[in-house]
Amino acid sequence: MSKWKEKIMDNKQINELAASLREYSIACRRKIHRFAEIAAHEVKTSAFIQQEIQALGLPYEKVSTTGLMAILDTGRPGPHIALRCDIDALPFPEEPNNLMRPKVCVSDDPNTCHACGHDAHSAILLSTMKALVSQKDQLNGSIYFCFEEGEEFGTGYQGMLDALAKRPVDVCYGMHMLASLETGTVNIEAGPRMASTFEMQMKILGKSGHSSRPDLAHNAVFCAANIVTNLGSVWINAFPSGEALPLGITTIQGGGVYNAFPEHAFINGTVRYYNEELGKKAEETIRKVAVNTADMYDCSVEFTDEFYHMGEGPLVNDLHYSTLAYNRIKQILPEGAMVHCPPWIATESFGFYCKKYPAVFAFIGIKNDELGSGADHHNAFFDVDENALDIGIKSALGFVDAVQKEKQ
Amino acid sequence: MSKWKEKIMDNKQINELAASLREYSIACRRKIHRFAEIAAHEVKTSAFIQQEIQALGLPYEKVSTTGLMAILDTGRPGPHIALRCDIDALPFPEEPNNLMRPKVCVSDDPNTCHACGHDAHSAILLSTMKALVSQKDQLNGSIYFCFEEGEEFGTGYQGMLDALAKRPVDVCYGMHMLASLETGTVNIEAGPRMASTFEMQMKILGKSGHSSRPDLAHNAVFCAANIVTNLGSVWINAFPSGEALPLGITTIQGGGVYNAFPEHAFINGTVRYYNEELGKKAEETIRKVAVNTADMYDCSVEFTDEFYHMGEGPLVNDLHYSTLAYNRIKQILPEGAMVHCPPWIATESFGFYCKKYPAVFAFIGIKNDELGSGADHHNAFFDVDENALDIGIKSALGFVDAVQKEKQ
Incomplete structure (x- = not known):
């Protein structure tokens, strides 16, 4: 040498x-x-x-x-x-x-x-x-x-x-x-220079029915809407202020017939984070909010595999x-x-x-x-x-x- | 004769x-x-x-x-x-x-x-x-x-x-x-033996953008979700308990791309009522909740003509x-x-x-x-x-x- x-x-x-x-x-x-x-x-x-x-x-x-x-x-x-x-x-x-x-x-x-x-x-x-x-x-x-x-x-x-x-x-x-x-x-x-991301994809399983009797159905539309707003409420209480952790809910889809509740609704979106630990907590928080909110409406919720993909991790110099x-x-x-x-x-x-x-x-x-x-x-x-x-x-x-x- | x-x-x-x-x-x-x-x-x-x-x-x-x-x-x-x-x-x-x-x-x-x-x-x-x-x-x-x-x-x-x-x-x-x-x-x-109904159809106008920056967009998805949940909250406070006035939100639609907020979202559904006056108040309430909630998100809301159709009136014997x-x-x-x-x-x-x-x-x-x-x-x-x-x-x-x- x-x-x-x-x-x-x-x-x-x-x-x-x-x-x-x-x-x-x-x-x-x-x-x-x-x-x-x-x-x-x-x-x-x-x-x-x-x-x-x-x-x-x-x-x-x-x-x-x-x-x-x-x-x-x-x-x-x-x-x-x-x-x-x-x-x-x-x-x-x-x-x-x-x-x-x-x-x-x-x-x-x-x-x-x-x-x-x-x-x-x-x-x-x-x-x-x-x-x-x-x-x-x-x-x-x-x-x-x-x-x-x-x-x-x-x-x-x-x-x-x-x-x-x-x-x-x-x-x-x-x-x-x-x-x-x-x-x-x-x-x-x-420090953190670029974000990491995960995609959330969830399916809310309700029970269809006629719009005149929400009580006889399990309205996946209302449930999905409440998952979104509950996420907003929980988010600002669950994470330290000042941490960049954008909750990007980009899609909500459910129903189509004006007088009938659908069987299912869907929520999609992304979360970005610079801190791996907070990214994991964000995923847990989404799960917790979705599962509990769904239960409130006698609905249930399924997460696709995509949800588990935690991305590349934040880019930290x-x-x-x-x-x-x-x-x-x-x-x-x-x-x-x-x-x-x-x-x-x-x-x-x-x-x-x-x-x-x-x-x-x-x-x-x-x-x-x-x-x-x-x-x-x-x-x-x-x-x-x-x-x-x-x-x-x-x-x-x-x-x-x-x-x-x-x-x- | x-x-x-x-x-x-x-x-x-x-x-x-x-x-x-x-x-x-x-x-x-x-x-x-x-x-x-x-x-x-x-x-x-x-x-x-x-x-x-x-x-x-x-x-x-x-x-x-x-x-x-x-x-x-x-x-x-x-x-x-x-x-x-x-x-x-x-x-x-x-x-x-x-x-x-x-x-x-x-x-x-x-x-x-x-x-x-x-x-x-x-x-x-x-x-x-x-x-x-x-x-x-x-x-x-x-x-x-x-x-x-x-x-x-x-x-x-x-x-x-x-x-x-x-x-x-x-x-x-x-x-x-x-x-x-x-x-x-x-x-x-x-008395009232069959209901009257009106269909609500609204379009929430937001501003699209990347899911990493909700602050740069006006997220119509979040806004639509909040209109739904706000309707639920306002509903139980606005109307006399015991009056049949089912709020049947059957459809919520917005977005589709996992990492981009859409320009628009849509809410559909019906309200049934046995009391003409409450039916009118229900329509006003939906308008008020939607317009105010949209404003909170820097979105706006449009109602289609269908919304105005008050139906046949309740069937009252x-x-x-x-x-x-x-x-x-x-x-x-x-x-x-x-x-x-x-x-x-x-x-x-x-x-x-x-x-x-x-x-x-x-x-x-x-x-x-x-x-x-x-x-x-x-x-x-x-x-x-x-x-x-x-x-x-x-x-x-x-x-x-x-x-x-x-x-x-």
Whole structure:
């Protein structure tokens, strides 16, 4: 095993590396943007990434269906860092314009599009990989470049975690473009940064009957309505004020004949949470309220399996590594680049990585009023300001550098 | 104008008349049962009734589409009595069996059936007409035989009321088979005997949004649920305990996507009432609760025209004429035949007659466990015990006789 390398990247070097990769990163992003392939079907995207890995001479393995992990092993002792991105698109048509003007490129597939920024994530990780391979002789330990397929539908994370489990891993790093943050800014904060979610699906079993005699029926409609309102009442008493725990009851369905009570009614919705314990308590609370309310109406309630799916867990940034990353990236980027932002209440399969490893997830700003980027994620007008690719590369390099320096 | 006739029917005469009409009434009932034609389409039924009227030599007029009114004018002064029945069937297939055995006859039309007893009502009125024509010389005043089409769908009552409006009318009499009463029994009581109803239909207008941010949406689902439960709370405080005013909320519909709030939700249902004033207050209460609850959620609410339809008004038996009928029919039927029963919370277009004229509505028992009759109205197993036809004829004759005697 070779000796530990003393010389690590300085700010100038990182800025130069990123600048030299500007064209490459934009080309990668546009290529993947045009492919726009959905979960487990990222065939062209995966082939392109594989080709880039091969061009760098890195060993790699295929993960799940279309995921890939490339390994940069310096042969020297040192930290084992996983850098992860997602590569899948969304199953709806893209608007050719963003909020202001025509987009610089649009999906080749009229039914899919990269409306969440995974094209940019992939381009940043490909560029970061290229940069780090070029600096291989200055690095220690190993770096895993994780191209996760199917983030949107959850098809790729387990394979990637299994692939990582075969190797030593000290820390994971991921990133997400964030439409609400200005281009040029980066957010890295310790604590919960993205939510976890579970879906509730319940069926209320009543007894049908004529509307003139509610007493002879067990009215599932009234029961369902009361489950909803009781949830509202219990909710504000069951959980600490100030904890984000949105009760999103999106569907209530029962009946259809004007003068007859139905046999069944249905309630659907989601709960999001940043705190695993509260998420579990929320599920128990829903059960308790539903079962007891149903009993009040001589109804009963069934929960579907979906209810049990507790999601990926909240995405919680590690305090130590977040601080380390924040401090290092702050030195690299212009003053004022590191900003605060509230947690994003969307969910991310990177939450699974956070459950298992110390991890850092960076939000990279892409909002640019002049260019017209800033439409929300999963919106057909969503667009990436490509100037953010440079920031994303510098942030990833800064993170790797910080961890490497710490482990010296 | 001839002189007032002194001789009116005695009990023996009425019993003999009814006995002589037994076969005729059964034949009429079976014929009409087989026709089983729905509202405004009672073509064969109407032609048959017309033929029977013509055979008796009575003047008549066609009313609405298929309704008929025959007039027995004695030419003498005296009471003007309207005897009314309904003639339409229901739009669903008949079960060939009743609760015990094969029915004595079933509908010729596989998609319609007389599952409410209107075939029996028609047979009773045809037989009563035949009996009274045979006693014409003993009678005073005039009798209108009203065969109302389309009671179930409300297509025939207005035409019949218009036809009656052209003539003097002192009192109306109607009848309904009642599946919950034993054959041989009759119920005539003063006060509310059948309900009125209105249908409520409301649309809650909210604002859609993602389930993670209820605060950015106006959740029509939660609002609709709360309108329902608030109605329950307000209801028990707004109305006198003991008044039948069933709040039948049969439908609640909103949403469908697990993680998105819908724009709209819908609530449907009925309210039945025996007291016109409370019916109006119930409508106002629903409006008030819905509008205020919607405002609490930054939603608004729209009511469809259906909401305004206040129905036929409760069917309220006149105190004087009900007592008169009760006393007279009690003398004719065997001891114990006149029974009490609670109001029937179904609705009847005869309620419109009660609004305009003093009126009496008799319930005629048809439940017979041995024969298998007793299935509920509008149920495919519903069957009439034909022994009740005799009771129905005697009751109608008794009513006419009582009014005639009173007006002497």
